[in-house]
Amino acid sequence: MSVAEQNAARSSDTARARHRLLDVRKLTKHYPITEGLLRREVARVRAVDDVTFHVDTGETLGLVGESGCGKTSTGRCLLRAIDPTSGEMVFDYGDGRVVDIAKLEGRALKDLRKDMQMVFQDPFSSLNPRWTLLDLVGEPLVAFRVAKGRELEDRVAELLRRVGLRPEYLRRYPHAFSGGERQRISIARALALNPRLVVADEPVSALDVSVRAQTLNLLEDLQQELGLTYIFISHDLSVVQHICDRVVVMYVGQVVEVADTSSLFFTPKHPYTEALLSAVPKPDPDLASSRIVLKGEVADPSNVPKGCAFHPRCPYAVDHCRQVEPKLETLGDGRQVRCHRAHELSLSGVE
Amino acid sequence: MQNQTVPSDSPLLELRDLRTGFALREGYVKAVDGASFSVARGETIGVVGESGCGKSITARTILRIAGTNDSELGGEALFRRRTRDGRPGEVVDLLKLAPNGREIRSIRGAEIAMIFQEPMTAFSPVHTIGNQIIEAIQLHHPVSKDEARATAIDMLRRVEMSNAERRIDAYPHQLSGGMRQRAMIAMALVCRPQLLLADEPTTALDVTTQAQILALIRQLKAELGMSVMMITHDLGVVAETAQNVAVMYLGKVVEYADVRALFHDPKHPYTQALLASIPKLGREAGARLHPVKGMVPSPFNRPRGCPFNTRCPKAMPGVCDVDMPGPTTIKPGHTVSCFLYGAGDTRTEAAQ
Ligand SMILES: Nc1ncnc2c1ncn2[C@@H]1O[C@H](COP(=O)(O)OP(=O)(O)OP(=O)(O)O)[C@@H](O)[C@H]1O
Numbered sequence A: 001m002s003v004a005e006q007n008a009a010r011s012s013d014t015a016r017a018r019h020r021l022l023d024v025r026k027l028t029k030h031y032p033i034t035e036g037l038l039r040r041e042v043a044r045v046r047a048v049d050d051v052t053f054h055v056d057t058g059e060t061l062g063l064v065g066e067s068g069c070g071k072t073s074t075g076r077c078l079l080r081a082i083d084p085t086s087g088e089m090v091f092d093y094g095d096g097r098v099v100d101i102a103k104l105e106g107r108a109l110k111d112l113r114k115d116m117q118m119v120f121q122d123p124f125s126s127l128n129p130r131w132t133l134l135d136l137v138g139e140p141l142v143a144f145r146v147a148k149g150r151e152l153e154d155r156v157a158e159l160l161r162r163v164g165l166r167p168e169y170l171r172r173y174p175h176a177f178s179g180g181e182r183q184r185i186s187i188a189r190a191l192a193l194n195p196r197l198v199v200a201d202e203p204v205s206a207l208d209v210s211v212r213a214q215t216l217n218l219l220e221d222l223q224q225e226l227g228l229t230y231i232f233i234s235h236d237l238s239v240v241q242h243i244c245d246r247v248v249v250m251y252v253g254q255v256v257e258v259a260d261t262s263s264l265f266f267t268p269k270h271p272y273t274e275a276l277l278s279a280v281p282k283p284d285p286d287l288a289s290s291r292i293v294l295k296g297e298v299a300d301p302s303n304v305p306k307g308c309a310f311h312p313r314c315p316y317a318v319d320h321c322r323q324v325e326p327k328l329e330t331l332g333d334g335r336q337v338r339c340h341r342a343h344e345l346s347l348s349g350v351e
Numbered sequence B: 001m002q003n004q005t006v007p008s009d010s011p012l013l014e015l016r017d018l019r020t021g022f023a024l025r026e027g028y029v030k031a032v033d034g035a036s037f038s039v040a041r042g043e044t045i046g047v048v049g050e051s052g053c054g055k056s057i058t059a060r061t062i063l064r065i066a067g068t069n070d071s072e073l074g075g076e077a078l079f080r081r082r083t084r085d086g087r088p089g090e091v092v093d094l095l096k097l098a099p100n101g102r103e104i105r106s107i108r109g110a111e112i113a114m115i116f117q118e119p120m121t122a123f124s125p126v127h128t129i130g131n132q133i134i135e136a137i138q139l140h141h142p143v144s145k146d147e148a149r150a151t152a153i154d155m156l157r158r159v160e161m162s163n164a165e166r167r168i169d170a171y172p173h174q175l176s177g178g179m180r181q182r183a184m185i186a187m188a189l190v191c192r193p194q195l196l197l198a199d200e201p202t203t204a205l206d207v208t209t210q211a212q213i214l215a216l217i218r219q220l221k222a223e224l225g226m227s228v229m230m231i232t233h234d235l236g237v238v239a240e241t242a243q244n245v246a247v248m249y250l251g252k253v254v255e256y257a258d259v260r261a262l263f264h265d266p267k268h269p270y271t272q273a274l275l276a277s278i279p280k281l282g283r284e285a286g287a288r289l290h291p292v293k294g295m296v297p298s299p300f301n302r303p304r305g306c307p308f309n310t311r312c313p314k315a316m317p318g319v320c321d322v323d324m325p326g327p328t329t330i331k332p333g334h335t336v337s338c339f340l341y342g343a344g345d346t347r348t349e350a351a352q
């Protein structure tokens, strides 16, 4: 089947009703901190701590939060680039096959790569400098014996065209490309096997404003054409608001709020979300002054504060917050929030 | 303004037709190609533009650390020095100073300081941050090590580093990104410079840490009465910190305006395109983004005429691809180099 035929098949595939593609339940990833020759465990980094969320086909789910809150670790667990400590990640192929990614092994795990791919933050270090574009983009096709020789070249040329690179570049090395072009190369590589789900880890953070706009447009176009589902990891909230349908906010390894994008941005329910939104520098000198500057540093995931993990930095914290850990609660309208005071607080979002 | 002895229109730094090039095997790169603007006392000027437009090299040329030889420098960088008792002193052309001579070394770090996007470039990994800050102090001031250490701790406290007495003995890698950035700012400001060149100081940081660092720079700027050159491609950061903005494209300043005019009434098609390319937070979110068309031309292969003509939606064939527009004053304090607004003041003057 040619790429075009496959795509046509895929589009009719997605024409079917949306379904729950991925259900993440109580996902946990702890990194042990060891000491001494015997590598005795002295503490644990609770990088991902009891994380629950889902992704439906065709949507873009944002994963946001400060540096070190566990976004990348979550993404890497989903692809089993690292093994989770516990939890389930139920993936529904939509054709009757439903698997728990956490339990996959061997052949079945390898097969997962056909349907799930990752695009990395750094377009400079994530591509092997000694490989040509043909090697880089064609590698998954070769690994899965999908194509070789002439057909491989055609497929790679088609993929390059798809992401807006000239097919003539097939034999060039990545150093000859700019940051934005390299990011396109990694996107082409991620798309080679026609995945259903793409986990994009800060895909535009290292890019210039204009190249960033090109790349975001490209991701949107590809989603339309190929019916892709994205998990979009970012700490840039203006980008997240632009591209995501729903957003999961994380703080020190935990989900603190889940909502559709406009609810989250206009009427945040968690004080941390409010603080994040207010911290974004606004490209308008008349709006620039009204910010809450969040005091203090992100909590240490190997030494999470008692009670609500956010309480030392929260302007609304009361005694109860310092003692008792809030649970992720589902509100009437289906939004989820982890805050004792979510019902009584009236927080401000973006204008 | 703060200082009666100097007229308020006397700038701290004035760049006149600044040029910096690199002679490479592949050709000659005009990294800065005739940039002119000035920085007033106590002012924050934003310098924005896409990657490679010459922002960093402009700052590095001012400090004479761009790594070019003198034949590749042109124009003037007039800087008003400070006398020993802290009053405005003589004006020197930084470009005329020997790049490693006594005078530039007495300016560098003491009167003009620079902070970088990646704090690891400012710190050596094998010395504690404390020893590096102490060394910076002792380079310019004849004080004992203990006195310098006390000053360093005081400065670390001012950049809101908690546990400054303890953290002064940390190595750079032992600090988080935000803390390293604070330590670098402390090192840059410890000699109370008149001018701070801040090269993408928050680009690598989270929004929350970024907000903290920007607030810190603003507060220290007010306390020390210094001027800041804020180099960034984040227009949000510029809107938030700068009073005036220089927009650079291929080594040239294509528009210069106060921050409100620049954001609400941009004149140069490049500035307009840059503003249209950013996702905006708020009601308009989700609308299709409009990236600047095409790519920044290769530095070896600059287009003839207006540097932006190959990507400009309003380019006029036969005009823009032939001649270079000079700066035209739209209103006092707002200049633009674009044929849509005339051929440029200097040209008309020359023609008269
Ligand atoms: N291999 C590892 N061993 C020990 N700790 C780790 C490891 N990888 C990550 N961590 C820690 O786990 C926490 C979460 O890291 P992670 O990279 O998932 O965060 P992130 O949200 O992606 O941050 P960033 O925005 O900086 O990329 C951090 O405290 C990090 O230091």
Ligand SMILES: Nc1ncnc2c1ncn2[C@@H]1O[C@H](COP(=O)(O)OP(=O)(O)OP(=O)(O)O)[C@@H](O)[C@H]1O
Pocket (backbone or CB within 6 Å): B022, B024, B029, B030, B031, B032, B049, B050, B051, B052, B053, B054, B055, B056, B057, B058, B067, B233, B299
């Ligand atoms: N040491 C060097 N030798 C040769 N060319 C250089 C050197 N340093 C910079 N350049 C070139 O000079 C031009 C301006 O570079 P500069 O670093 O000032 O850009 P910039 O505006 O700071 O970009 P960015 O946003 O990516 O930091 C670029 O074309 C760059 O490739």
Ligand code: SF4
Pocket (backbone or CB within 6 Å): A270, A271, A272, A308, A309, A310, A311, A312, A314, A315, A316, A317, A318, A321, A326, A338, A339, A340, A341, A342
């Ligand atoms: S639970 Fe308390 S401390 Fe935590 S976010 Fe809500 S109000 Fe703040």
Ligand SMILES: [Mg+2]
Pocket (backbone or CB within 6 Å): A071, A072, A073, A201
């Ligand atoms: Mg990460």
Ligand SMILES: [Mg+2]
Pocket (backbone or CB within 6 Å): B055, B056, B057, B199
């Ligand atoms: Mg730079």
